[in-house]
Amino acid sequence: MRIEPLGDSALLVRIVDDFARDPEASLNAVLGALRSLESAAIPGVTELAPAYATVAIFFDAARIESFDALETTIGKILHASSLEGESEVEAPWHEIPVCYDREFAPDLGDIARAAGLDESEVIRRHSGAAYRVNCVGFIAGFPFMSGLPPELATPRRAAPRKEVPAGSVGIGGAQTGVYPRSTPGGWNLIGRTPMRLFDVQWNPPAILQAGDRVRFRQISREEFEACTR
Amino acid sequence: MKLFVRSAGFLVSVQDLGRPGYRQSGISIGGALNLHALRVANALVGNDDLFAGLEATLGNLRLRFDDRRVVAWCGGEFTVRIGNDNLPPGHAGVVAEGEELTMAAPNAGARAWLAISGGIDVPLVLGSRSTDLRGQFGGYEGRALRDGDVIPLGTTSRLKERRFTNRRTDKSGDFEIAAPWISEWSAPTTWTATTRGDRVLRIVRGANWDRFTSEAQMSLLTTPFTVMPDSDRMAARLEGPALPRLDSSDLLSEAVVPGTLQVPPNGKPILLLGDCQTIGGYPKIAHVITVDLPIAAQLWPGNFVRFHEVSLAEAQDLLREREEDFARFRVGLSLQMS
Numbered sequence: 263m264r265i266e267p268l269g270d271s272a273l274l275v276r277i278v279d280d281f282a283r284d285p286e287a288s289l290n291a292v293l294g295a296l297r298s299l300e301s302a303a304i305p306g307v308t309e310l311a312p313a314y315a316t317v318a319i320f321f322d323a324a325r326i327e328s329f330d331a332l333e334t335t336i337g338k339i340l341h342a343s344s345l346e347g348e349s350e351v352e353a354p355w356h357e358i359p360v361c362y363d364r365e366f367a368p369d370l371g372d373i374a375r376a377a378g379l380d381e382s383e384v385i386r387r388h389s390g391a392a393y394r395v396n397c398v399g400f401i402a403g404f405p406f407m408s409g410l411p412p413e414l415a416t417p418r419r420a421a422p423r424k425e426v427p428a429g430s431v432g433i434g435g436a437q438t439g440v441y442p443r444s445t446p447g448g449w450n451l452i453g454r455t456p457m458r459l460f461d462v463q464w465n466p467p468a469i470l471q472a473g474d475r476v477r478f479r480q481i482s483r484e485e486f487e488a489c490t491r
Numbered sequence: 492m493k494l495f496v497r498s499a500g501f502l503v504s505v506q507d508l509g510r511p512g513y514r515q516s517g518i519s520i521g522g523a524l525n526l527h528a529l530r531v532a533n534a535l536v537g538n539d540d541l542f543a544g545l546e547a548t549l550g551n552l553r554l555r556f557d558d559r560r561v562v563a564w565c566g567g568e569f570t571v572r573i574g575n576d577n578l579p580p581g582h583a584g585v586v587a588e589g590e591e592l593t594m595a596a597p598n599a600g601a602r603a604w605l606a607i608s609g610g611i612d613v614p615l616v617l618g619s620r621s622t623d624l625r626g627q628f629g630g631y632e633g634r635a636l637r638d639g640d641v642i643p644l645g646t647t648s649r650l651k652e653r654r655f656t657n658r659r660t661d662k663s664g665d666f667e668i669a670a671p672w673i674s675e676w677s678a679p680t681t682w683t684a685t686t687r688g689d690r691v692l693r694i695v696r697g698a699n700w701d702r703f704t705s706e707a708q709m710s711l712l713t714t715p716f717t718v719m720p721d722s723d724r725m726a727a728r729l730e731g732p733a734l735p736r737l738d739s740s741d742l743l744s745e746a747v748v749p750g751t752l753q754v755p756p757n758g759k760p761i762l763l764l765g766d767c768q769t770i771g772g773y774p775k776i777a778h779v780i781t782v783d784l785p786i787a788a789q790l791w792p793g794n795f796v797r798f799h800e801v802s803l804a805e806a807q808d809l810l811r812e813r814e815e816d817f818a819r820f821r822v823g824l825s826l827q828m829s
Binding site: 272274282316323324329397399 | 779
């Protein structure tokens with residue numbers, strides 16, 4: 263574990279060094295640290311946010327005792343929680359319905375060719391795997407997920423699309439994700455979900471949070487249309 | 492209780508101190524790009540810190556109100572008038588019902604923050620009235636203001652107005668004064684006029700400083716960079732000498748903050764501002780210190796900007812000092828108004 267300054271009003275705690283070696287255990291360690299820091303309610307700390315191997319700690323520089331004191335406090339909290347050993351991290355399951363219809367999947371053919379698989383086999387493998395949310399970001403509510411079968415990993419498109427429709431399910435490198443709203447984007451699109459993932463009226467506004475588990479369930483075009491009607 | 496937008500200019504949005512607490516859902520902090528300027532303007536009109544005001548980009552703004560309001564602004568080199576009277580930055584002024592408040596295009600700088608007594612009364616979305624322009628929520632209908640918009644304002648107390656006007660009227664005991672009235676007192680100019688000719692931003696080293704070549708580190712600290720046209724509330728994109736890295740391996744995305752200076756593979760640094768994403772995967776060479784973000788918020792395409800390194804302790808001392816000065820300013824202001 264390492265604590266690094268992130269400008270003058272935030273810190274970054276690096277919980278694990280090699281996230282990719284074991285994303286499952288890494289995420290558990292990061293979320294465990296996040297929960298410990300949350301329950302410690304350190305004076306002057308305004309917000310905590312996990313992303314992959316790190317937890318960011320935002321603070322009000324005018325309200326903390328000193329930067330060094332804050333660092334020491336954080337170190338103590340995390341040391342104590344690491345002594346308690348690996349705690350059970352709550353990780354709710356979500357099922358996301360996806361229609362892999364050709365119209366929603368402009369990059370399915372390229373992925374299938376690159377992997378040497380039929381398109382239907384790509385769909386079967388994508389919807390058959392278990393995923394976990396590494397972090398939420400890029401745009402509000404966008405989940406970056408690990409668990410993609412390695413043969414489906416595909417580099418991002420060289421030129422991002424000017425507009426990716428809301429609900430698009432994509433592959434970017436070794437991760438899969440869902441665009442909660444329309445935006446420019448560079449991931450390879452293989453389907454679309456009618457499910458809403460983000461709404462500012464909800465709390466939290468993003469359904470998927472770091473650590474959550476996800477399965478995709480293939481639905482027909484008819485089901486998709488019925489859901490969006 | 493209403494604000495009429497006669498001319499919305501180039502880009503005007505409702506902003507407050509931002510939307511902390513939702514980074515875990517990927518929501519940007521947002522808020523006024525110069526949070527301090529909005530706080531100072533709010534204090535000048537007797538508002539709380541949390542009241543929402545307007546952020547105007549490049550001026551060309553004309554506003555009217557259906558009741559009497561106290562207004563104040565901070566920011567670039569704009570000319571702001573109440574009717575025909577000049578309202579300098581950092582001064583409070585009274586705008587009478589039906590009178591026009593105008594903000595012309597700036598001579599220098601890009602943005603200004605306008606506070607109105609009672610504040611802008613749009614609904615709170617996730618605890619903030621800020622407009623998230625990219626997410627299209629918050630503020631007024633989740634968008635920039637347009638000509639003809641009618642924006643709800645909060646209540647403003649008669650007593651508060653009286654405080655602003657009594658210096659001129661307490662002899663006669665008549666509080667009805669002929670607007671406009673502009674305060675003689677003002678906020679410190681370093682807070683209210685944030686456009687500087689030299690445009691030097693102080694930085695602290697970022698986590699990935701050591702991933703850059705010594706030439707890159709030297710270039711960052713000695714060479715001016717030009718602000719590029721594709722700059723907005725998310726980031727100021729800069730061009731100058733390329734900033735090569737020692738190793739080209741990818742980084743896992745991690746938190747970024749307003750002020751982060753990140754360098755994508757093309758070597759052209761990007762200075763993140765208030766509407767920046769919550770995470771990023773580009774190496775962070777440095778961070779502009781919080782007290783200099785007001786200067787960063789004035790950068791406009793074609794401007795030159797330089798960087799000067801300071802220690803983290805110095806950056807935090809400067810911030811603490813400014814907060815103490817602001818607390819004193821608030822006390823002083825309440826004495827002026829009582």
